[in-house]
Amino acid sequence: MMIIIDYDTGNTRNVKNALDFLGVENRLSADPAEILNADGLILPGVGAFKKAMDSLNERGLVPVIKQAANAGIPMLGICLGMQILFDKSYEFGESTGLGLIAGEVVPIPDNLGVKVPHMGWNQNRSQQADPLADEFNNQFSYFVHSYYVKTAPENILSAVNYGIQIPSIVRKDNVIGFQFHPEKSGEVGLNGLSKFKEMVENADYSRN
Amino acid sequence: MLAKRIIPCLDVDHGRVKKGVNFVNLQDVGDPTEIAAAYQKQGADELVFLDITATNEKRKAIVETIEQVASQVFMPLTVGGGIHSVDDMQQLLKAGADKTAVNSAAVSNPRLITEGAEKFGAQCVVLAIDAKWNPDSQQYDVYVNGGRKRTNLDAIKWAQRGVALGAGELLVTSMDKDGTKSGYDIELYKQLTKAVNVPVIASGGCGKLADFVEVFDQADVDGALAASVFHFGELTISDVKNDLRKDGVIVR
Numbered sequence: 001m002m003i004i005i006d007y008d009t010g011n012t013r014n015v016k017n018a019l020d021f022l023g024v025e026n027r028l029s030a031d032p033a034e035i036l037n038a039d040g041l042i043l044p045g046v047g048a049f050k051k052a053m054d055s056l057n058e059r060g061l062v063p064v065i066k067q068a069a070n071a072g073i074p075m076l077g078i079c080l081g082m083q084i085l086f087d088k089s090y091e092f093g094e095s096t097g098l099g100l101i102a103g104e105v106v107p108i109p110d111n112l113g114v115k116v117p118h119m120g121w122n123q124n125r126s127q128q129a130d131p132l133a134d135e136f137n138n139q140f141s142y143f144v145h146s147y148y149v150k151t152a153p154e155n156i157l158s159a160v161n162y163g164i165q166i167p168s169i170v171r172k173d174n175v176i177g178f179q180f181h182p183e184k185s186g187e188v189g190l191n192g193l194s195k196f197k198e199m200v201e202n203a204d205y206s207r208n
Numbered sequence: 209m210l211a212k213r214i215i216p217c218l219d220v221d222h223g224r225v226k227k228g229v230n231f232v233n234l235q236d237v238g239d240p241t242e243i244a245a246a247y248q249k250q251g252a253d254e255l256v257f258l259d260i261t262a263t264n265e266k267r268k269a270i271v272e273t274i275e276q277v278a279s280q281v282f283m284p285l286t287v288g289g290g291i292h293s294v295d296d297m298q299q300l301l302k303a304g305a306d307k308t309a310v311n312s313a314a315v316s317n318p319r320l321i322t323e324g325a326e327k328f329g330a331q332c333v334v335l336a337i338d339a340k341w342n343p344d345s346q347q348y349d350v351y352v353n354g355g356r357k358r359t360n361l362d363a364i365k366w367a368q369r370g371v372a373l374g375a376g377e378l379l380v381t382s383m384d385k386d387g388t389k390s391g392y393d394i395e396l397y398k399q400l401t402k403a404v405n406v407p408v409i410a411s412g413g414c415g416k417l418a419d420f421v422e423v424f425d426q427a428d429v430d431g432a433l434a435a436s437v438f439h440f441g442e443l444t445i446s447d448v449k450n451d452l453r454k455d456g457v458i459v460r
Contacts, residue, residue: 010328014304017279047329115405117331117376120210120430121253121460140211140460142284144306144331161209184306186248186283 002026002200003038005065007055010046011183015078018183022190024197032064040200041065041073045080049089049105049147052080053097062098069100074174074200082170082177083149091147101172103151112163117146122160122180124168132176133157133169135195139188141168141180148179174203211460212424212452213253213431214445215409216438218243219260220289223269225439226260237439240273244281247438250445252283253460256309256379256433259289260354267296271303278304288336288379294323301328309334309379312352315359315366318373325374330406335375339363339396340383348396355383363396364403371404378404379433382412389415389437397427409433417443417451424457 004015006028019026019042026042029035043065045052056062069075077085084097089105097105108116121140126133136158148166158169170177176196182189218225218240225238237243244255257277259270267290274287287300288309297308308328314321314335324333338355339348348363367378380400382393392410400408407430410423414434423432437443449459 010301013302014278014282017304018282021280021282114209115407118210119331119376119407120213122210183282184284186251189282 001034001038002040002042002197003035004028004042004044005035005061006030007052007059007061009044009052009055009080011079011181012044014181014183015042015044018190018193022194022197024193030059030061032060035061035064036068036071036073038068038073039203040196041068041075043075043077043081043084045078045082045084046144047080049080049083049091049097050093050095052084053095056084065098066100069098069175072174072203074196074203075100075176076196077175077177078183079145079179079181082179083145083147085170085175085177086149086151089147100175101151101155101170101177103149103155103170105147105149107147108145108162108166109164114163117144118148118162118166119144121185122162122166122168124158124160126158127153127156130157130169130171132171132192132195132199135192136169136188141178141182141185141188141192143168143180145179149177209458210430211253211458212429213409214251214420214448214459215254215256215431215433216247216252216445217256217258217411217433217435219258219435220270220273221260223273241276241280243439244277247445248281248283251449251460252445254284254286254431255281256286256288257305258309259287267299271299274300274303274305286334286379288334293320294327297324297328297332301332307332307334307377309336311336311338314370315350315352315361318369321370321373321375325376330374330376333375334377334379335367335370336379336381337363337367337370338381338383341396348399351383364399367400368403371406375406377407377409379409379411382410385413386411388413391415391419392423392427392432394423394426397423397429401428407431417448420448420452421455421457424452425455
């Protein structure tokens with residue numbers, strides 16, 4: 001069972017729609033037992049970093065998500081759900097993230113001659129060979145965000161050019177993030193979600 | 209860098225897609241979900257749904273339409289027509305829309321733009337403007353109520369004010385060009401894109417492939433919207449994109 005972590009954020013329904021459309025068995029849940037027993041986890045997110053973390057904290061989900069990640073359950077963060085996988089953000093003051101991947105979330109500079117937010121279809125370029133990144137290489141996906149992730153090159157599978165290089169897919173072991181919205185990226189996005197489902201099915205991890 | 213967006217517009221009346229020429233003469237063309245799915249397949253970058261009966265009808269029909277479309281079609285969806293409150297916006301966003309477009313209600317209550325942007329983010333609030341050239345005053349007048357009522361607003365200034373209030377995008381229809389198939393109103397979009405720093409979507413007048421090339425080449429718009437040329441199969445999205453690609457425009 002794929003669990004979409006339910007913490008009162010914006011794009012949950014569209015993520016669920018996409019999984020339903022693909023025939024992926026899924027459920028929205030904020031129940032720690034369900035999250036820890038999931039085959040795969042999706043962490044959606046739209047809005048502000050601090051509010052999202054507050055929302056997870058109120059539901060007592062921060063240690064649960066960390067435990068699930070450490071147990072090796074494949075986890076996909078989408079958009080803000082990807083950003084909160086990192087250590088901290090500077091959106092509306094400094095706030096602490098889940099710390100599952102080393103790095104921080106900073107504003108897209110406003111002196112690049114590009115419009116902020118970065119909103120629209122941008123072209124992914126693989127930075128490393130990886131089945132997920134391959135799915136998106138040279139393909140356009142749909143972005144809406146004003147902050148981006150700074151992390152070590154080893155964590156970046158794919159990036160897009162927006163005056164600077166913006167990481168579009170990140171990965172550390174079983175923890176994956178898409179900066180774009182696969183649920184809004186047409187067929188390419190659906191293919192990416194299918195690929196994640198395959199990963200979940202083939203995941204080789206033990207639950208201690 | 210970002211791809212230029214090709215955006216079919218679906219005028220929806222009681223759950224059916226219609227297209228009025230010059231805002232009249234409705235003609236039934238089909239089921240919103242089927243049409244939206246076909247456009248996704250063709251490579252549309254976004255869809256705009258305009259609830260053309262919303263002003264006098266209940267909102268339930270369009271919310272249901274968006275729920276159905278969002279369960280089958282996976283690309284950005286913008287909904288406009290008869291949005292009067294933050295609650296209207298919320299219902300549509302919850303149903304699966306990504307952006308809501310405000311027009312007449314924003315003219316009578318500009319605070320609506322700010323309230324929506326504060327609650328959902330500027331990217332969720334599109335300011336739609338119907339503009340018509342006024343040869344006497346030598347400016348573009350803003351019209352409301354589906355193009356039936358002229359206001360005293362200058363479209364370029366209203367666009368700037370809307371962005372200052374929080375609008376994250378402008379969807380601007382040239383009433384002079386709408387329904388004529390004689391090309392987009394290049395001068396209008398030149399002025400607009402110089403005046404604001406948010407995406408501008410051109411609408412009205414598209415009749416042939418060259419019209420798309422012209423508007424992207426000559427005015428720095430981010431997207432071009434069209435309805436009848438796509439609905440009646442005169443052009444496909446892929447025709448348009450192939451043509452733009454040949455011209456060096458970045459498309460998906």
